[in-house]
Amino acid sequence: WNESPAAVMRRNLGISDASGMEIIIQIMVHGDRDSNSAAGVVFSRNPDTAEKGLFGNFKVKASYSEIVSGLATGEPIQNLKNKFPEVFEILADALPKIEKESGYPQEIEFVVQYGDLYFLQKRAIKFTPQVELRYIRDAVGEGVITELQALPKLEAIQERVAKRKVFKFKEGIKREAICKGVTSIPGAMFGRLVFSVAAAREFSKEGEGVIFL
Secondary structure: OOOHHHHHHHHHHOOOOOOOOOOOOOOOOOOOOOOOOEEEEEEEEOOOOOOEEEEEEEEEOOOHHHHHHOOOOOEEHHHHHHHOHHHHHHHHHHHHHHHHHHOOOEEEEEEEEOOEEEEEEEEEOOOOHHHHHHHHHHHHHOOOOOHHHHHHHHHHHHHHHHHOOOOOOOOOOOOOOOOOOOOOOOOOOOOEEEOOHHHHHHHHHOOOOEEEO
């Protein structure tokens, strides 16, 4: 309640600091309990190609925050069938159903605690325009959507491509990687690297591009 992000959100929404707040109480599950616990992220299609199947990674005895933040890369999701065969079977059966129910390929965070599988949350996969075109083509071919339903999706891709920026190195600029990390979304960006919300706001007000870590 007293953290800076919460205070800023209340001000933006016009909520008094003295008012009460509704809360949701839910069970917490942990993937770092023992060797029979794990955490991971799984996709219903390959986010780089739109190919059908289970893709992603997991790590035994790890929290889900380690995986989604990139602190731990873990191992390929296919290895899950050897370490947690029942969990892998459930995922293989559930993901196509979740994709169908959601109407779009999904990325799902999960935790295995003491051998039991828990789904934490799901979201639509963020495809590049090229990969989304492949998905739409496959979806029409599989009868998931009609050609008529595909038209607004193609128009949305055209708009994305039209607004897309292309970055090029100027002649004479030295190209040298200073670090490498695990990507969470495709694409490229540039800007001043900052490590606090306050610094991000300060440089954004001055019109500078900001990369907040």
